[in-house]
Amino acid sequence: MSVINFEFRNEVLKHNASLSYCYQCSTCSGGCPIALITKGKYNPRKIIEEAILGLEDQLVEKQDPNPWLCSTCQKCVELCPQKVELTEIFTLIKNRCFKNNKYPEAFYLQGHSVFENGIAIPYSKAIVARRKTLGLPEIKNAPIGEIKTLMKETNFEKNILEWNK
């Protein structure tokens, strides 16, 4: 049985008050390319419904529907007659999933790479050579100390990288 978590609901509302405008018309799901392909298994309207009801367990633990299937195409945000900022709300839910250690591996790898290199894709030797062949300038990336300091300040290292090891 699902348990209502008011604290979770208030957290979402505090992050994005537009959640409370939703009247469940399902325009979002009607326009969603992933809902179409998964025959409704992925369903943005249902994610919003669960957030309104504060069903944290359903969203973060069971991930039903799975918020990681959102392609962030932002069609639902444009189409919503109530101006609910759906992708912003999904972002908060995914942030919560991350803290609870429930996420696709590729996301962790990207976070780790930015922490270690300042960029999502480190420059391989082959690419550096290819850039030279193509006559492109050398790239001077962010000083990594600065990036690490900031990612420690926001607790990215502590909450995200350490917890999820």
Place this chain on the structure above:
Amino acid sequence: MGYDLFLGCVIPARLPFLEVSSRKIFEKLGIELHDVDGFSCCPDPTGIEQIDHKTWLTLGARNLSLCNSNGGIISFCSGCVETLKGVNYSLNKDDEVKKEVNNYLSKVGKVYEGKTEVKHFAQVLYENLDKVRENVEHPLTGFKVAVHYGCHYLRPSEIINWDDPFEPITIDEIVKALGADSIDYELKMECCGNPLDKSDKEISLQMIDNKLKSIQEAGANCISLVCPACFQQFDFNQRELSNEKENGYNFPVFYLSELVALAFGFKPEELGLRFHRVRPKELMEGF
């Protein structure tokens, strides 16, 4: 005047050939792009933002704080543009969050002021469409282009604030100015599926397969787009799909800057078109 060039990660570190044509066309147009030291990942709106929103805002604000050019920032990547515009939007509407982010930035001696304008390279091309037309030396006759706008070039419209979110015209107009035809197709405004590559490869491939089918039915002979994530999906994964099928697709995928460069008279060899997975062959005759 001129712009500070924000390269991001995917183009310079994985698809550097796309950077070649992009740099060349702005040089030809006399629009100055300045290289800036010290940018980090934008960070990725489909990656880092989904892990931790606050970190996304903070690193984005740091990047914006490094800009010195009057024109602001130009980027060749729709994801970077969405992030940098999105960070500006979020911080300018919420003083509390702005204060918090500036407090983090103060630890590394940076200040976010919120005055940096951000533009996509296709926007700058459209704003200089007459100049683009004047520089066409080799019109792209016979190019039947399926334009793919990509989601983050347009939406959310309140943040991007450029072109129409569902009935855009800017890239079609640029393609036509080069002498090519823009071919309409049913799934033109659908997502390419690239972000799903991180969470469900099967759905991601299904999405690009549907788009390619629609492009095939419409009778286009090539594709043009303005985002490196979309480029990988259309070029790399088109190859992957075609290897599994009997009658595979064979659509050359041109970055908009590559089409512009070809029309400006640059040669395919100097643009690095050989690094595409789907090699543009027939269309390159006469170039």
